Amino acid sequence: MPLSIRSLTKHVNMAACKTENGSERKLEFFLKVPFPSEREATIALQSLSPDPEPRKGGITKNLDLSGQTLRWTADEARILRVSVSSFLDHLSLVMETMDAFGPPVSQ
């Protein structure tokens, strides 16, 4: 069954927290994205990971397939918000593409 953006936002778990790392305060953000299958999760990840973040510094983004949890760390809330927001837009584009032109061919 195709995964729509509406059902995705129902299941996505998001958590942002501040962690203190010595004298630095870093923001962390976790996003758990359920995909219908491992294959579709891999496709999405490989479509979304190649491009570098527009801003060189201030943000690190870890897209980790295992557990389907994505982790961001950022110095500023604004950078974090823009990066996550942009990612969600791109993710919904991947899913729309998969809905319209999938399912993936058997390998």
Next chain:
Amino acid sequence: MLAVVMVLQQASVRLILPAETMPVVIGFEGSANKIGVGIIRDGEVLSNPRRTYITPPGQGFLPGETAKHHRGVILTVLQEALDEAGLKAADIDCVAYTKGPGMGAPLVTVAIVARTVAQLWGKPLLGVNHCIGHIEMGRLITNAQNPTVLYVSGGNTQVIAYSERRYRIFGETIDIAVGNCLDRLARVIKISNDPSPGYNIEQMAKKGNKYIELPYTVKGMDVSFSGILSYIEDAAHKLLSTGQCTPEDLCFSLQETLFAMLVEITERAMAHCGSQEVLIVGGVGCNLRLQEMMGVMCKERGARLFATDERFCIDNGVMIAQAGWEMFRSGHVTELSDSWITQRYRTDEVEVTWRD
């Protein structure tokens, strides 16, 4: 036995494959305000739909809004490309897309879709240089053998010639592109961006008859346009408000100056290369006055001029497919992890393995 050997030497053996077995390449382009998806098979254009993001008069297009426009239509245009070509996804053999240069956000949007369909359909991916897309499409359509290429658009201005596996840049703008200069005059005099500011400037220029002298800034093999732009923006306000000239006169004067500069640097490159062919590609290449002026210079030199029409001059998907096809058949493939887009991508960075 000797007779048999002689026959084999004289016969030219050509493997003729039926059309159905030639690779079908789909190309995605969206580096500026045009989003296009095109399909090509063995040099035949099967489909080439395109949409343009047009802003109100006086406004240019920004990366975020452009990306949003492309995101809204890309899947529709993709389906159109397949439908017009009469093909299904399974008929596509490889997926080409614009790796760069261009605007970041729109490039990412298009690359994401290309990567996704390549994986869904289990086909190889090809990251194409946008400038080389223009060149390869120009070569295919016009059959120019080894031309000096003038690549002129809103984002690029380069004089290019092929030499030893690279498209070498012989001359270029040291600041803004010629199309950018024209587009920004259009914004100052607030003419419509539909279908494009350059087209409307061309139509207005035909009605201009007063030549306003502008700076002429050729720098050896290169050109500079930002000084001319500041000058004409300033002149526009002064001359129009005092009624000393019309907007048509400004359009006419700017075109004459810019195009004369482009003809000069093209001629200089031709002289260096001993070239007898000129190929104009890129959106500004649609301009008939530019073609006319270049034609005069070519005639004087006994050279031939080649140009394409707006289907292929203006950014489109099939030019990416064609360049992708050339790359694919000479062994290139882009791994997903290497498929990142880049805003800066020099034309001479690519090894042109498909030419001798």
